[in-house]
Amino acid sequence: MSPSCPVEFSEVEYPQVENQRRQQFWDPVRLALFTLAIAAIIGIAIGIVTHFVVADDKSFCYLASFKITNIKYKEKYGIRTSREFAERSHQIERMISRIFRSSTRGRRFIKSHVVKLSPDEDGVNVLMVLMFRYPSTDSAERIMKKIERLLYPSLNTNQLPLTVNKQSFRITPINSKKMRNLLNSRCGIRMTSSYMPLPASSSTERIVQGSETAMEGEWPWQASLQLLGVGHQCGASLISNTWLVTAAHCFLRNKDPNQWIVTFGATIKPPAMKRSVCKIIIHENYDRQINENDIALVQLTIQVEFSNTVQRVCLPDSSIKLPPKTSVFVTGFGSIVDDGPTQNKLRQARVETISNDVCNRKDVYDGMITPGMLCAGFMEGKIDACKGDSGGPLVYPDKRDIWYLVGIVSWGQSCGLPKKPGVYTRVTRYREWIASKTGV
Template identity: 80%
Template sequence: MMYAPVEFSKTAYPQIEYQRRQQQFWDPIRLALFTLAIVAIVGITIGIVTHFVVEDDKSFYYLASFQVTSIKYRENYGIRSSREFIERSHQIERMMSKIFRRSSGVGRFIKSHVIKISPDEQGVNILIVLMFRYPSTDSPERIKKRIERTFYQSLKIKQLPLTINIPSFSLTPIDSKKMRNLLNSRCGIRMSSSNIPLPASSSTERIVQGRETAMEGEWPWQASLQLIGAGHQCGATLISNTWLLTAAHCFWKNRDPTKWIVTFGTTITPPLVKRSVGKIIIHEEYHRDTNENDIALAQLTTRVEFSNVVQRVCLPDSSMKLPPKTSVFVTGFGSIVDDGPTQNKLRQARVETIGSDVCNRKDVYDGLITPGMLCAGFMEGKIDACKGDSGGPLVYDNRDIWYIVGIVSWGQSCALPNKPGVYTRVTKYRDWIASKTGL
């Protein structure tokens, strides 16, 4: 059955009353011993707190540039969405990880992101953001010297895939705002509220009876599509400053863009950002009876500004293929039980892709899965998207860059055995998206 839109309702939580303890009187010896014990505990606690405050880690960001002489410049390096730029960026980022991962101390190097590849007479120039974690008592300049020393030593002793012109290397400390502005040129990068990059792995718990998303910025492309006066109806995914990707069936009752709003953030109420919808484009060949071509676009009347907590996801190349049992993540504000209420806080689940041959078995969906559909979940059930998650993203992490590979479309009930979630396969519609948006 289709994951139909549902209205938001609040959950009532029971209040707990605690029993009062009877007052007790202490003799002088017991009171003295008790006081000494309290003083000792307080002393130890202060010591521990002081230790962690002093040793509290902080994020440090650096903008690095260097010349690579073993690469010849290609025109597509200037297009950040091109396969050439993405593949070369991954190679450079892997190399930086090899240089710093073990050399800079456990957990010190977080990640790197290539910002620009530009032409040079002897090869190419690389502009890259480096992210580290060090005690807050350290200074950016002292850490800078440490990073430079590690970099130069690595070039001497490690076999690296690229040839770097050592004198060309420069390193500049930058603040978190500058770092975010630089990364805004890249899609699919998620950050926490404190600018700390999050690990690719996350909860394996489900949206159905699952856990709430941990923090702002964990899934910054997630949006809520809401009918004015009726509340949350569907999820959607930000793919540019103005365009969102969602499911066609979300609009089957109302296609009037003036009746819709979009909100961003990990809660529906209050929203972090709110925008009006100016245009709705539904796939011309959408068939509600078969769920084929269940894809639509919504354009905002006013663009959103990218930040740590609102960011676009990457669109996959049409040639991207995910083998069965690939880990992917689904997020949404949908119900946690079949026909339950919308959840005010965003929820997340790790699921796995399932081959269409398995999904088309007689005991599963009996031939209903077309080439434009993608199954994901688990054959034993239990973990799944549900009602109200429709239109939301199914995303895949490729070397810390996140791609939308599916749109929550339909399924039989929620989290049943042999009835995994069915998603619109985004790679199948890559040309259609480009023809409507230019993306």
Template identity: 80%
Template sequence: MMYQPLECSQADYPQVEYQRRQKFWGPISLSLFTLAIIAIIGIAIGIVTHFVVEDDKSFYYLASFKATNIKYRECYGMRTSKQFIERSHQIERMMSRIFQHSGEGRFIKSHVIKLSPDQNGMNILMVLVFRFPSTDSAEQVRKKIERILYQSLKREPMPLTIHKPSFTLTSIDNKKMRNLLNSRCGIRMTPSYMPLPSFASTERIVQGSEAALEGEWPWQASLQLVGAGHQCGASLISNTWLLTAAHCFRRNKDPNRWIVTFGITITPPTVQRSLRKIIIHENYHKETNENDIALAQLATRVEFSNVVQRVCLPDSSIKLPPKTGVFVTGFGSIVDDGPTQNKLRQARVETISTEVCNRKDVYDGMITSGMLCAGFMEGKVDACKGDSGGPLVYDNHEIWYLVGIGDLPDPGIEPTSPALTGRFFTTEPPGKPVYGLAAMNYY
């Protein structure tokens, strides 16, 4: 439909003449306008100065003190022991409560580094991280922290009795802090050396688009066969050893034919190493995929950083209940039989009970006591080809533990059960995700 303009006569709408204002920019008006501009610029400069000069920065301290109401136990000497972990969490929660209740709102994180014996109790060494204005000195911040701590000890009862004269607080730089935290596994740090908090991402690997952030999964490695590219994922468990799946080395067991890279992209890698040795689990059975575990030794050690870090190995008695949230990461395909991805991807999945996984419509009894099922029965989130050997991890108070190894046999392997589709992960419902649980007594 077209519209015609309405024609109106000049008589209907007589022309109105407006008086032109004279001398709009008189001396007084011009002066006021100039002052207003100067005031606005001054306010803007003040705001910028506030955020630039007064911007917060990180302060790191090494705290050492004695707890007199706890006796040291030999198992505290093993950082991966259940007893060390539980005691460390108790101490860290206490520190969090002390500083968060102070009203300062400057406390960020604490990490227990070491528990050692003392004739009157137990010595505790830990790192404390705070954020204060950049104009504050380390000494000023130290005095504030000590004041808050001493006031809290007077005001409310604590689970630990801290011997005040033993308390020392030493300012350290981020490099020293990083070196101390390197003695703790499973810690994720941002490029600015701030703790990276855990979050429940629901992004997928298969049919997903969300890639991992730098430093988010610093133990993830890519195993690459020279001339053939990425084959499998792997997990860094020390500065010289990787944990991966045994079936990744079916094509070639010669360590000289393999390289490993670290970082969120395969190309370019953040760090690259050659392999010196490959160790296949002596009880690996390719027909049943039992003990699908291998160790790979790096030819030269890696230096830990915010982008390369080892994951924690849990106590061998660990049992995750069904529907526990865990994360899987890898460079594998995002569509069925698609190409390897250059950028690391992540997916949050949930553990599934062995009873459910062994149903006839799922794996029909193939899941043994050495395996752990994880994923979703409806198949909405998945891992795929190229994710084999990669980590399945879970978060325990922002310390990450490796609980499984990606067990994804090559698609060309004939299934041993009608329930299988040629590989252990499938995007078609029902999803059939399975991760081989690492036998921790093997290390």
């Protein structure tokens, strides 16, 4: 077949139309009135735009340090992954949150995170970051004064569970980059104000009945695994600056690291970051017939730099057990209908954990669910992961809004069917295997 040629149009096909002459309307008086009207409209428009620009909020970050005098320092406080550090940090963060949220300005407070607990002869020194949202026209110094006026009187009350030395309290404005540097050693932190981003009743599309992710950085550990020349194949979760966790079945077609790339961000195109792959490790006992041990690791050739949009998720302790009906979140670029196309924008959905006993009922998966698997979704169906979400994260937030990877999208019967919830690789069962391969 010969190549098609550009189509040419003659003047006959597109005749020129001569416009009729119009009666002159613009006498001097009318022209002046019209000019005034246009000026008024422009003035109103500028006022509206200015209002919204002025009212536009932005994040303000602060570093707070203070001394708590009614508790003694424990050695485990120096280990950020310890239960002691987590519990004490949560108590401090909850106390600070209650102080701010009890005021009329409480809606301005976003969140706080304890960065460090260190010993003091009179108790424990605390270093923490605070996040607020205020109009972008405000200055960091003026906001700091507002924070101090709100905070200091509350520290004098006897109703707080912890005694704070008021004289030791210091607040310093910091930019978001410095805040991120302070938190880089911490996993599972999202630099957004949303704690639980989706109700279960959401009826907009995604991941079969979910929604588009609200903003860049909402799920900063989400990655897209792509075959060169083919495109998105699976999701993955960043667990360190060089390692990702995904599903073993993602590599049934191709195991050559040189043929894969990884992208990060809320869209596949354009990505926030792109990396090539140097190693793929598939679980030695992966069984594609029964979907057992459906887990793999991907190592990047060049480590990522953590930012507001790219961050690692926490790996759960192997002893963590989530009870049935725990709210968890699944994200991915997969199709929103069975066998549909990949989505360019990251999508999210809230689902609930389902016990293996229920999932193994004859009318559900009839004994196919093993201890290394986790069911999540709803027995009535509708909300579910789908094709293209494989390998992606199922995450859970603890009381401190720290996010943990509890599942890897693995398999299921179709997408969103009643009594056929999504089946995920249970990450707690593979915690030691991940550590043995990656050191994470």
